[in-house]
Amino acid sequence: MKRPVLAANWKMNTGPAAAADFGRAFLAGYPAPTERTILFFPPALAFQSLSEEMRGRADILLGVQNIHWESKGAFTGETSAELARDAGARITLVGHSERRHVFGETDEECALKCAAAERAGIVPMLCVGEKIEDREGGRMSDVILRQLRTGLSRLARPSSTEVLIAYEPVWAIGTGHTATPADAMAAHEILRDELRTIVGERAEALPILYGGSVSPLNSASLLAASGVDGLLVGGASLDPATWLSIVRA
Numbered sequence: 001m002k003r004p005v006l007a008a009n010w011k012m013n014t015g016p017a018a019a020a021d022f023g024r025a026f027l028a029g030y031p032a033p034t035e036r037t038i039l040f041f042p043p044a045l046a047f048q049s050l051s052e053e054m055r056g057r058a059d060i061l062l063g064v065q066n067i068h069w070e071s072k073g074a075f076t077g078e079t080s081a082e083l084a085r086d087a088g089a090r091i092t093l094v095g096h097s098e099r100r101h102v103f104g105e106t107d108e109e110c111a112l113k114c115a116a117a118e119r120a121g122i123v124p125m126l127c128v129g130e131k132i133e134d135r136e137g138g139r140m141s142d143v144i145l146r147q148l149r150t151g152l153s154r155l156a157r158p159s160s161t162e163v164l165i166a167y168e169p170v171w172a173i174g175t176g177h178t179a180t181p182a183d184a185m186a187a188h189e190i191l192r193d194e195l196r197t198i199v200g201e202r203a204e205a206l207p208i209l210y211g212g213s214v215s216p217l218n219s220a221s222l223l224a225a226s227g228v229d230g231l232l233v234g235g236a237s238l239d240p241a242t243w244l245s246i247v248r249a
């Protein structure tokens with residue numbers, strides 16, 4: 001059995017002081033590790049203060065929400081995988097739907113970012129997901145397979161590099177419309193099948209998370225769905241009590 005992965009994506013919310021307060025409240029409610037891995041993706045400016053609070057907890061890892069694919073140089077406003085790693089990040093989101101659909105990030109850019117994470121020794125969590133018109137037009141599978149194949153296409157060592165996948169249907173993110181456990185199961189099975197082709201037998205060990213309007217009301221049933229190895233949570237991860245009830249689901 002894989003350990004379930006519960007990931008909090010704070011997006012552009014929660015500054016350094018609020019992150020430290022959150023960290024203390026969270027640890028008070030979750031004082032000892034359980035059989036789960038907890039991930040936090042705070043805003044870059046809050047990374048250090050949250051990281052200080054979480055020090056000493058091997059079950060809690062911090063990541064960044066985005067990286068640039070170059071290592072360093074004249075890229076104002078960007079953060080490289082190497083800089084993130086040096087700050088203590090163990091993981092990075094790649095191709096979150098807001099990066100793709102608000103900032104126009106392409107599949108090819110996601111591939112460069114996954115490769116940059118691999119090069120720097122941090123774990124990419126590649127996010128994939130279809131828009132409502134793709135789902136209604138019967139293209140869900142085409143879209144997520146294209147995002148998965150292209151996103152992982154530049155890894156130097158696909159069969160040994162640590163990778164996480166997040167299935168986040170765009171129509172479910174921040175909308176209150178959650179995919180049903182059956183929807184999630186179907187998409188995860190499609191992704192797992194393709195991972196078998198890309199990375200071979202290691203596909204079984206790579207966590208595939210579901211994300212999109214996860215709440216304390218639906219987290220347990222989503223996590224219980226076959227093939228759902230964890231949850232990537234936005235809005236419901238911003239309040240310590242709500243996030244704690246999901247983490248304990």
Ligand code: PGA
Pocket residue numbers: 009168172173174175211212213214232233234235236
């Ligand atoms: P949501 O966001 O939980 O607020 O829908 C999920 C995400 O964007 O990762």
